Amino acid sequence: MNKLGLTCCFLALALGAAAQGQVTGYVFQDANQNGQRDRGEKGVANVSVSNGIQVVQTDGDGQYILPVGNDNVIFVIKPAGYQAPLDAFNLPKTYYIHKPGGSPASLEYPGVAPTGALPASVDFALEPADESGEFKALVFGDPQAYTKEEMEFFAKGIVSEVAGIRNVAFGISLGDLVGDVLSLHPDYKQAVAKIGIPWYNLMGNHDMNYDVTADSLADETYEANFGPANYAFDYGNAHFIVLDDILYPDPRDGNGYWGGFRKDQLDFVENDLRFVDKNKLVVLAFHIPLDHRNGDTFRPEDRQRLFDLLRDFPHTLSLSAHMHTQTQHFYTREDGWQQDKPHHEYNVGTTSGDWYSGQLNKQGVPDATMRDGTPNGYAFLHIADNQYRLEYKVAGEPADYQINVFNPKVVAQGQRTRAGIFANFFMGHHGNTVEYRVDDGEWRRMTPVQSADPAYLALVHPWDNSDELIPGRRPTDAVASTHVWRAAIPTNLAIGTHTVEVRATDDYGNTFTQTSTYRIEQAK
Template sequence: MNLTICLSAAFLILSHAAFCMPIRGQVKAGNKGLSHVVITDGINFTQTDTKGNFLLDTDQEARFVYLLTPDGYVADYRSGTPEFYLPLDPEKEDYIFQLTETGKRSHHILLAIADVQTKTDEQFQRFQTQSIPDLQEMIASYPPATPVTGISLGDIVWDHFEHFPVYKKEMARLKIPFYPVIGNHDHDKEILSDKASAHTYEKYFGPAYYAFQLGKVYCIVLDNILYEGNKKYTEALTEEQIQWVGQLLKYLPENAPILIATHSPFYYADRGIIPGGEELFGILKNHPVSLISGHTHLNSNHEIKPGIIEHNIGAICGTWWTADENRDGTPNGYDVFEITGSEIEWFYKSVGHERNWQFKVFPRGTVKEKPNSVIAKVWNWDKKWQVKWYEDGAAKGAMQRFNGYDPDYLEYVGRLKTEKYTQPQESFFYFEATPSEKAREIEIEVTDRFGHIFPRQKVVLLPDK
């Protein structure tokens, strides 16, 4: 009996050794070794010692060794993406990570763009000449000492991988670390395996799930696209990633704010939370959680569970570079998250407009179903916003919210033959007010959940006598 147990134990030890590749390495900033940096291969974890050295048994299926980029440091991003990872090589045992010290700050900015999704050179030119300059202006609007980071929430390209290197070249122009997320169109449609279909993405951007730190906030990037080949996929989280997050949390402070970035949203109104989502939220129950995603080419901010807000961000390409709006009427744009300590505020930045441009007003008669109403479109609205109206200077209270279609996008679709996937999408962020017959002027005032009051917009109904 004892002999059997001993043989079984020996077999397990030998099996583990056969399926693991031990590696060693160091994390440095200049000549200084960095302690307590979290190292992973996507399955196993370790931390650096006081001199920045580490040992890690890597899994046989692991393709990278990488680190959780610690606060106050950044990996080289001159290529257009932060190189916080190193490919695993059976012939190599030593892995050296060189970080740059940026200094710890209490205030951070995160720019979150979704669905660049270029397929043609003409589309990429719009990204290059419209989106990139807007991002540059936004970065420059903050004091030079403010750390600004970016993240691209998947569908970096539209199945055309020749745009990966030119995308990286454009992101390098921003001169900030801009992290990637893998989307369904970033997989190789010719390959029928989820992991294998990510090979080109991994060549240019590294692992599909990882983490980095911005002050007190920990940003965790996950891949919730299970690719089946030929553009078919399921939106879900793998058990491997859920377990990885569970292991990662052991290295993070209790109650630390977590920001999860994925391509596809976790929640859909018609089918609820995607597979694996509830399990993930369960292990994150002691942490404040924010979710950011893209994929839908729509914009919303919903509390999908108590204490968990999902920002499903409108596409920077809008309706696939055909118009200046997404299908729901959200202008082409991106989210800006302003992080101060553990607190996060956000706003939507429309490309080509000032940051205070947060709503648009349509005159009476624009919406045929509401011919007597003035309409406001407030694309980043949530339940803590206020939308008020004034008639000839007199306060009239809150406007009435309704579900509707964007008049601008309806007019655009009416002029052109469009694909099925670009058809208008009804949304919830439209508001109406019906002026009196004698009203001469209507003003609309919008206040966001953080108390920011945006410039009033005016509609003249009757000219002055």
């Protein structure tokens, strides 16, 4: 499309937006990597650029034109085959904040300083990159440090384990980067910068400005530190859409927050998807899970509109965090999903685990096992073309540690017992097959149960039964886990030690095993 056609195409938008102007600029190949568009540097055509609502594509010269008001973040949607320059913290430089008057001065945590008038041209640099269609990304749930000490726990227990990691395209944190103390955002950025790969972020409910009266202002400090709270980018054959899904103040009563989206956010999704090939894998990332089965935690009409917008995209995945548990959600037509194949949402276990609670582990950080028995850790998203698989890595443990087995240490020979063998398959759901055997015997299926993990209860009980204070913070009360299985423990075997082996197969055909032992003694 030539410049005249591009201008005519968006003239109605510009004229129809009262008290609005327009922003124009170029997306260009930054040949000398100085971040500025110099003479002779070519524009990049057909690249999407957005003001947070409208999305347009650059013309043959790499130019775009967008409506702009007095509170916009203009950003380029990084196309596949290109990389954006990174700042000192390895955060992509893909946006320009336009707030002539700045953020409200009354905020407890500062927002954006006044930006003044728009430059004549707001340009975005890109560099060609050899992006494979097969890659993996690193995924963090809720670092959520409330203090500098907890930020050190995050750096020591998580970041140090992946610092310098190779063959990972980028990382993303799924919100709650800090715990309400927004002055810790720079400390968080310094921590993740040590990983050494491009890093994306999204806003959680503990990253917000709570001293505002409109949801559109709740991200002022986040924007100052990280840029837009809603944006998108491509890598390989995958299209990532990152969204703020916290409505604050809660539109129902003005108290607290509610999961959901504003209309302008879903308008952005709709406008963005118009330029996305339906053969791509669409990965959505947000903080609060979409699930409605755990109570009224997400505005249903927003979830439905999102599902409607994705109805023609057969390859999709959602990533969320927030819950400090780990769950696989599958949405069907009964949930409003518009396709026969269910939509998968992976609610990722958190890096902070159970809010840095529990006794110090061998890494010198709190054990922080989550309420459903999942140890704290992080995830890998593996993508090949438009297909994906997911992997969870327990912090401080080998990669194949995927199951925790809990059983009594000793039972009486020949006596009935209500004790059992419990297996917590961290990445599992009750559609998976989990089996056990004793002493290399016959494999038998375990029974899925909706119950607290007794191994987690064993971590909590010392805090309530100790005669002396235990250093640290008591873990949170247990919740019913969605990935626990049970089997009766055999007592009709010979006196002595016996080995329990559990195996579980995930949704991607991977089989994992874990063992435990127990003793049989003569009844007393």
